[in-house]
Amino acid sequence: xxxxxxxxxxxxxxxxxxxxxxxxxxVISLVIMEYAVNLFLVLLGYRKGGIAPIMEKGQEIQEFAAxxxxxxxxxxxxxxxxxxxxxxxxxxxxxxxLYEKYGxxxxxxxxxxxx
Amino acid sequence: xNIIPLFIAIPLGFAFLIPMFSRKVRWLPDMLGNLATxxxxxxxxxxxxxxxxxxxxxxxxxxxxxxxxxxxxxLMLIMVSGVSFAATLFSVQYMEKYTSKLRxxxxxxxxxxxxxGVALTGDMFNLYVFLEIASIASYALVGFGCDHExxxxxxxxxxxxSIASTFILFGIALIYGMTGSLNMAHVGQMIQQQGMGPTLLxxxxxxxxxxxxxxxxxxxxxxxxxxxxxxxxxxxxMLSGVLIKVLGVYAMMRIFFNVIGVDEKLxxxxxxxxxxxxxxxxxxxxxxWDYKRLLAYSSISQMGYVILAIGVGGxxxxxxxxxxxxxxxxxxxxxxxxxxxxxxxxxxxxxxxGSVVYGTNTRDLKKMGxxxxxxxxxxLCAMVGSLSIAxxxxxxxxxxxxIIILACVKAGFYGIALVAVxxxxxxxxxxxxxxxxxxxxxxxxxxxxxxxxxxxMCLSMGILxxxxxxxxxxxxxxxxxxxLDPAVEAVLQGTDYITVVLGx
Amino acid sequence: xxxxxxxxxxxxRWVKGFIFLFGLYIILFGHLTPGGGFAGGVxxxxxxxxxxLAYSKEVAHRSLSRAVASELDSVGALxxxxxxxxxxxxxxxFFVNFIHRLSPGEPFRFLSAGIIPLCNVAIGIKVGSSLFxxxxxxxxxxxxxxxxxxGREIIDNRRKHPR
Numbered sequence: 001x002x003x004x005x006x007x008x009x010x011x012x013x014x015x016x017x018x019x020x021x022x023x024x025x026x027v028i029s030l031v032i033m034e035y036a037v038n039l040f041l042v043l044l045g046y047r048k049g050g051i052a053p054i055m056e057k058g059q060e061i062q063e064f065a066a067x068x069x070x071x072x073x074x075x076x077x078x079x080x081x082x083x084x085x086x087x088x089x090x091x092x093x094x095x096x097x098l099y100e101k102y103g104x105x106x107x108x109x110x111x112x113x114x115x
Numbered sequence: 116x117n118i119i120p121l122f123i124a125i126p127l128g129f130a131f132l133i134p135m136f137s138r139k140v141r142w143l144p145d146m147l148g149n150l151a152t153x154x155x156x157x158x159x160x161x162x163x164x165x166x167x168x169x170x171x172x173x174x175x176x177x178x179x180x181x182x183x184x185x186x187x188x189x190l191m192l193i194m195v196s197g198v199s200f201a202a203t204l205f206s207v208q209y210m211e212k213y214t215s216k217l218r219x220x221x222x223x224x225x226x227x228x229x230x231x232g233v234a235l236t237g238d239m240f241n242l243y244v245f246l247e248i249a250s251i252a253s254y255a256l257v258g259f260g261c262d263h264e265x266x267x268x269x270x271x272x273x274x275x276x277s278i279a280s281t282f283i284l285f286g287i288a289l290i291y292g293m294t295g296s297l298n299m300a301h302v303g304q305m306i307q308q309q310g311m312g313p314t315l316l317x318x319x320x321x322x323x324x325x326x327x328x329x330x331x332x333x334x335x336x337x338x339x340x341x342x343x344x345x346x347x348x349x350x351x352x353m354l355s356g357v358l359i360k361v362l363g364v365y366a367m368m369r370i371f372f373n374v375i376g377v378d379e380k381l382x383x384x385x386x387x388x389x390x391x392x393x394x395x396x397x398x399x400x401x402x403x404w405d406y407k408r409l410l411a412y413s414s415i416s417q418m419g420y421v422i423l424a425i426g427v428g429g430x431x432x433x434x435x436x437x438x439x440x441x442x443x444x445x446x447x448x449x450x451x452x453x454x455x456x457x458x459x460x461x462x463x464x465x466x467x468x469g470s471v472v473y474g475t476n477t478r479d480l481k482k483m484g485x486x487x488x489x490x491x492x493x494x495l496c497a498m499v500g501s502l503s504i505a506x507x508x509x510x511x512x513x514x515x516x517x518i519i520i521l522a523c524v525k526a527g528f529y530g531i532a533l534v535a536v537x538x539x540x541x542x543x544x545x546x547x548x549x550x551x552x553x554x555x556x557x558x559x560x561x562x563x564x565x566x567x568x569x570x571x572m573c574l575s576m577g578i579l580x581x582x583x584x585x586x587x588x589x590x591x592x593x594x595x596x597x598x599l600d601p602a603v604e605a606v607l608q609g610t611d612y613i614t615v616v617l618g619x
Numbered sequence: 620x621x622x623x624x625x626x627x628x629x630x631x632r633w634v635k636g637f638i639f640l641f642g643l644y645i646i647l648f649g650h651l652t653p654g655g656g657f658a659g660g661v662x663x664x665x666x667x668x669x670x671x672l673a674y675s676k677e678v679a680h681r682s683l684s685r686a687v688a689s690e691l692d693s694v695g696a697l698x699x700x701x702x703x704x705x706x707x708x709x710x711x712x713f714f715v716n717f718i719h720r721l722s723p724g725e726p727f728r729f730l731s732a733g734i735i736p737l738c739n740v741a742i743g744i745k746v747g748s749s750l751f752x753x754x755x756x757x758x759x760x761x762x763x764x765x766x767x768x769x770g771r772e773i774i775d776n777r778r779k780h781p782r
Contacts, residue, residue, distance in 0.1 A: 010285070017278060026274055033281045037288060044292045054653060057727050073291070076240055080284060082657060083247045087277055089753045090254055094270050096757070101263050110267050120703075120713035128700050135693040172706070172714035 002043060009036035023095045023105045030091070034084045038077045045070030118158055119169040119182050122192060122231040125158075126151055130224035134217050145207045148220040152203045152227070155196035162189040164597055168237070168616055176237070176617065177301035183237035183616055186601025187451075191234040191365055193598075194455050197582075198356045198462045199227050202349035204575035205466050208568075209348060209473060213259065219347075222259075226252035226353065230361045237616060239287045239297045239370075246283065246329075246362055250276050253358055257346045268338075268345035275338045279328035286321035289314055300616035303374040307610060315375070322370055323384065330363020332422060333392040336415050340399075343414065344407035344478070348469020351407060355414045356462030360454055364421060373605075373612035377429035385426030390534055393419030397541040401548075406468045406478045409549060410461065413504065416538060417457045423535070424450030424519045427526050432609060440607070442525045447603045449518030456511045456586055460503040463579035467497040470568040470576065471553065480549065485558030489565040494554045496576040501546035503583045506539050511586040622674040631673035638666040646743035650732040656742025663747035668754050676755065685755060688748040695745025702734050702741065 013036060016029025050069035055061075095105070102110050129151035133144050162184060169182040203223065210216055229249025236242050254276060258269030291297055293314045294305035306315065324335070331339040339359070343351050371377055396416030403409040428446035431439045470493040471486060472478055487494035503510035506517075516539055523532035567573070588594055608615070622628060642662035649655030671679040703714045710717035719733025 014278070017274065023270065030274065030277050030281075033278070034284075037281055037284050040285070041288045041291075044288060052653075072297075073288075076291075078657065079240070079244060083244065083251075086251055087247075087254075087273070089757070090251065091270075091273055091277075093757060094258060094266060094273065097258075097261065097266050098270060101266060107270075110263075120707070124700060124704060124713070128697065131693040131696040131700070135690060135697070170712065172716065173710065173712045 003040065006036050006040040006043065009039065012036075021106050021108050023098060023107055026107070027088070027091045027095060031084070031088060034080070034087075038080055038084075041073040041077050041080070045073035117167065117169055118161060119167055119184050119235060120171070121158060122155065122235060123228055125154060126224040126228035126231065130221045130228065133220050133224070144216045144220045148203045148223065149200070149207070151224055152196060152200040155192075155227070155231075156200045159189070159192040159196040162192055164601065165189070166601075166615075176298040177296045180241050181237040181298065181616070182235045183299075184235060185605040185612075185615070186603075187365075187369075187605035188234045190451065190455065190598065190602040191361055192231060194458045195227060195230050195234065195357050195361060198458055199223070199353060201462060201466065201575045201579050202352050202356075204578075205352070205469065205572050206347070206349040207571050209469055209572060213347065219256075219259065222252045222256050223350070223353070225249075226256065226358070230357060233361050233366055237299050239290065239299055239302065242299075242366060243280070243284055243287055246366065247280055249358065249362060250280060250329075253350075253354060256350045257342050257354075259347055259350070260345070265345045268341040272338045272342035275328055275335075279325045279335075282321045282325035282328070286318045286325060289318040289321065293318070299369070299374050300613040303376075303610050303613040304617070306375060307613075319371075319375060319381070322367070326363050326367040326370075327388065330359050330367065330418060330422070331392075331415055332363075332388045332418070333395045333415065334388075336392070336396070339415060340408055340411040343411040343465075344405060348407075348465055348472065351410075351468070352462035352465035355411065355465055356458045359414070359418065360421075360458065364418070364425070364454065368425060368606060372429065372609055374610070376610045377433050379430060379433045382426045382430035382433055385422055385429060386528075386531065387426075389419045389421070389423030389426055390531060391419070392416065393423065393538045394534065397538045397545070400545045401541065403545075404480050406471060406480055406483075406549070406553065407465065408478075409480075409545060410464050410468060413464075413542065413545065414457075414461055416542065417453070417461065417504065419538075420516065420519055420535065421450050421454050421457070423531065424453065424522065427519075427522050427528065427531075428606075431526055432607070442522060444603055444607055445518060445525065446522035447606050448599060449515055449522050451602050451606075452589065452599060453512075453515035453519060456503070456515045456583075459579055459582045459586060460500045460510075460512060463496060463500040463576060463583060464504070466572070466576050466579065467493050467500065470572055471497075473568050473572070474565045475559075475562055480552040483553040483559050483562070484556045485554070485562070486565065487554040488558065489562065490567045492567060492573045493576065496580040497554060498550065499580040499583050501550055505543035505546045507543075509587070510583055511589075512583075514587055514590055622678075623672070627673050631669055635666050635670055638662060638669065642666065642743070642747070646739050647736060648729075649739040650735045651727065651729070656739040657746050659739070660743040660746025661750060663743065664750035664754070667747075667751045671754070671758070676758070679755075683748075683751065685752065688752050688755075691744055691748035692752065695741050695743075695748065698741035699738060699745065702737055706734070 010033055013029045013033030016032065017026055020026050020029060047069045051067050053068040053071035053074070055064055098110065099105060129147055133147050136143065165184060166186070167184040169184070170176070171180045171182065173179070203220075206219070210219055213219065226249050229245045229252060232245030233242060233249065236245060254269055254273045257272055258265050287297070290302055293309070293312070294302050296302050296305060328335040343355050346354060371381060393416050396412050396414070396419060400409050400412035400416060403412060424446050428443045428450065431443035431446060468478070470490065471483070474490055475483060475486070477483070499510070503512040506513045516535070520532050520535050523535060589599055605612075642659045642665075645654035645662060646656055646659030649659065667679055667683055670682070706715035706717050707713055709715075710720055716733040716735070724731030
């Protein structure tokens with residue numbers, strides 16, 4: 001059921017990208033979309049009452065593996081966040097450059113390209 | 116020593132070496148960039164006819180990440196390194212007018228590393244990571260000129276590209292939730308055991324949208340005609356020539372044919388998207404007056420042929436029956452042959468467009484004219500490229516289109532075969548328009564003192580033009596058995612990929 | 620007076636070293652505790668970003684200039700790649716943990732994970748310097764908006780390419 005909420009969040013992001021005219025708002029919507037997917041990935045590995053996947057001294061391996069949450073999605077999310085950081089930096093710098101050129105954040109005023 | 120990881124390590128290493136050492140020495144970036152792509156070309160020929168399965172860090176799948184080399188990925192590696200070598204050779208003199216060659220080569224090699232990674236990887240999340248490396252580098256390269264149009268095109272491309280990546284990541288997450296594995300072969304095994312379900316269907320839709328956006332199929336094509344013309348010419352050649360194929364078509368075929376397995380409905384989607392892309396791209400290209408924009412629309416149209424061939428092949432595989440395998444093999448042969456042919460002639464055309472812009476400083480066809488007399492080598496190369504795309508007999512484009520149309524007829528799609536022939540005529544029409552306005556007729560105003568482009572640019576165009584004629588030879592039985600047949604077999608084996616990779 | 624107020628400057632002077640040290644700790648103990656190259660690198664970059672915000676760009680560049688940061692960016696990536704390539708040479712595979720194969724340490728000790736701490740250091744250098752670069756470049760790309768006579772905001776286009 002809780003997965004449904006991430007789909008809702010994803011749709012909100014997609015809606016924002018499609019309808020908003022402000023470049024910064026588009027960037028924010030994209031980030032929302034990305035984080036919806038990250039949340040979904042983390043939830044996939046979640047287990048009720050699970051412990052963090054860090055082993056401590058004196059723990060049996062079998063016992064540890066039975067109690068911990070799935071660590072793989074967490075690694076994936078970490079990678080996805082790093083990639084998202086790169087994309088975000090590029091997007092924000094493009095927004096600033098576009099503002100420099102056109103003097104506005106409104107994409108409906110940027111239409112040198114057509115066809 | 117196993118050479119498979121070198122395809123990722125070499126471009127990555129050079130990408131970081133270049134900004135480190137060549138701040139002072141002007142010629143070093145050019146040298147290192149060309150050295151990297153040249154070594155990739157040599158290495159990629161070494162992969163012909165080899166297959167391999169490489170475990171990163173010594174961990175075996177499904178725990179570790181593996182790199183898989185088979186006929187299909189070897190074909191992609193040869194295509195990527197060949198076109199990137201031509202592009203780096205071209206950019207030695209072309210990129211003089213831009214400011215920062217250092218960053219240009221760095222980003223270029225990162226993009227090559229990403230594409231090689233996509234072609235080799237056998238792990239779904241790793242595929243996403245390499246896909247993003249290649250895409251981020253290409254977003255930055257599209258906006259490299261930092262002018263109004265370039266920034267705008269780059270932003271558009273970035274937004275749509277990130278949406279595509281998010282869809283792909285969502286699909287991967289769904290697959291992981293369903294099967295609990297990320298290794299492609301292992302995932303395929305689990306899917307075969309579990310059968311079709313709503314989760315898998317949802318993931319497939321996500322993959323179709325994501326890879327469709329990356330491959331610029333028609334409902335998702337809006338970014339391509341802006342992004343590809345705005346980039347510097349060698350980058351346009353890379354984007355149109357190899358990036359949309361590796362990131363879009365290759366990844367799509369790998370996942371749908373080798374992991375999930377094709378069925379009839381999916382093949383209908385491919386055929387439909389292919390036909391629509393073919394027709395719409397062709398018709399829109401007819402009305403263009405911008406040299407590079409016309410080429411970009413033509414890319415959409417030609418990718419339609421490839422997707423159509425793949426769809427027909429998948430349909431024959433899914434339907435089964437007598438002789439289905441030979442029809443599927445023929446269709447896939449046509450599709451893959453058209454894929455590499457398109458890589459050569461479209462990158463050739465984009466490089467000639469760069470040469471024309473270098474000489475005349477305009478992309479408007481109406482302002483050109485008579486360039487054939489001023490720039491004979493560029494004109495000749497452009498003519499070879501145009502005739503190949505349009506599909507006239509001695510050139511490679513003719514053979515691949517012929518095979519695709521034959522496959523359509525054999526599979527019983529007479530109407531679609533007719534449409535393919537008609538689009539071929541449209542293609543001829545807009546390339547004749549390009550030739551007439553740009554290269555023949557009266558010499559345009561202000562173009563009296565246009566000179567031929569410098570030697571290295573001509574050399575790289577010449578190499579690709581010779582390839583355009585020479586690739587026809589690939590259909591002879593000998594070369595075909597070496598290069599194309601293993602690739603077709605790799606796709607045709609379908610979900611047997613699993614047993615090959617896991618070795619059971 | 621450049622930068623922020625005296626209070627902020629004084630606190631920054633006291634705190635910046637500890638933040639840097641904390642970043643180093645996170646990087647070096649990444650294989651035993653939560654953290655690692657990326658998180659530690661972000662903290663390293665934060666110490667420089669704090670310096671930039673509290674004082675000025677010039678003060679921050681005195682300890683880490685843009686050219687050096689750019690070099691470190693490449694160096695980090697190259698170290699990471701060369702560790703991976705050394706794996707081919709010593710261990711027979713890309714990214715093989717060759718140190719761990721030759722002398723596996725005792726679990727839960729500092730020297731127990733082979734190449735993983737080395738990779739973490741490389742990633743830390745890379746992430747720290749590139750994040751600092753991103754911050755510096757984005758702050759240099761600032762567009763100056765000034766009020767004109769009739770009170771409307773107009774953009775100063777004289778500073779076109781700040782690079």
